[in-house]
Amino acid sequence: MMNRALLYLAVLLLAWLPGGCGGGAGGGIELASSGGSGGGIGGTGLTSSGTIDGFGSVFVNGIEFDTSGAEILVDGQRVGEQALGIGMVVLVVGEVNADGTTGTASRIVFDAAVRGPVQAITRDQDGDSMLLQVLGLEVIVERTGSVFEGLSYDGVQPGDLVEVSGFENTQGRLRATRIEKKEDFLPGVSVVQLKGVVDALNGTDFTLGGFTVDASGADLSALPDGVLASALRVEVTGTLDPDRAHIVASRITPQAAVAQVLPDDEDVSLQGFVADFVSAANFRVNGVVVDASAAVLRPADLVLGDGVLVEVEGSRSNGILRAQRLEGRRGRVEIEAAVASVDTASRSVTLQLAAGTVTVELDNRTLLEDDTDRVARLKLADINSGDFLEIEAIRVGDSLLATRIDRERADDDVLQAPLQAFVAGGSITLLGITFDTENAEFQAEDDVPLSAGQFYSALEPGLLVKVKDRRPADGIADEVEFEFEMGLDGDREFERDEEVDEPDEPDEPDEPDEPDSP
Structure with a gap:
């Protein structure tokens, strides 16, 4: 890995830009390259965007940054590191060491994508995602894919004053990486x-x-x-x-668009959704033109297309980011179960379902969140046998790599993965675990009920299937449904009209018509 000075910018750069070509959080920041040497991917500096995935220092885009001497700005105010949180899209200026996994931050900046009252809520039928309207913006919030602070997924209510960080998707909506409830909303005051x-x-x-x-x-x-x-x-x-x-x-x-801020002739590490996909040699991430025709993909079988969340590393020249490495940042394998064991040396966790176990590995990009509020900043060493985890993972070779881990209160066992094998009318096998389906309820991708015959007639190995084994888990499937292989929770569900929960505030004036989403 080459030595070089690094400018590490990790926010969706300077701005979340509704109606623009992409964005995250931030604004009004003057950037300057840092001196010194370090390890990186090429060029004289590195400009990057991504979420905070962990602490013990600050982890952004796979780099563990020492923040002991960093200037930290939140909404333009100097603060301590404790003001930062998991899931924030942040700006980091600093240096990366020759190992490519550690570095030193001189500046970290966070600015929320939007802050305002929740105007309306649309919930999906499965309870996995919801669509919020916040100051006219449409915000997709996921049960597993979003970080919650000061509220829970089920506790989001119309009228809540929330601060949201995230990325714009290809539908022009903000997909929340973090949603935080602030003080009670007071018109004219908050x-x-x-x-x-x-x-x-x-x-x-x-x-x-x-x-x-x-x-x-x-x-x-x-x-x-x-x-x-x-x-x-x-x-x-x-x-x-x-x-x-x-x-x-x-x-x-x-505010400035990402493509306006990224310098030419410097290295770039940029996280965001693929858009305007033509080929591996021609697409955009956060409005930045990317050529990934020569990039190393992780996983190697990663399928690129609009709506795929990626991290792109390379050098930018003449307005084109020529990727050397491209990594998928969200997985479609999901496991919800109790912990059987934790191996801190190999950085892996084994989950115990009623009919078998599943082991997942962690790396510097694995986002860790504790929804039980037992610790403020969850680390692998904090996870114990018996803890109930919700894990999202991506397959890398023969292993499962966790993209995020949430510690939750005990719930039903859930396993979502590509189908390996099945016995028509009798059982299905996912990740080596076989579930009896004789008395299960079946659904299509769009939540339409299916008979057992309809389900099995459409079944074939490789299709993405989700199994729920209700508490107390016994290895017998209670619910089985097809899932969309591409896209994340909420992408397909909110393409059709749904019932909306409106605020119930008798002491407030009647709501005006919803403002147009930018």
């Missing part, structure tokens, strides 16, 4: 934040994502020449009037 493009500018008033913004009393000092301009991408901080249609701004700062 601080909200919204990013977008200045439109219909009239003096100090303009529209942003369907909201009217009053900037007459706002701090505009960070804007070019300190003035508003039409088509300018900005972040508005302020309060939401009781009518829920007007924002009174206290501060407005400029």
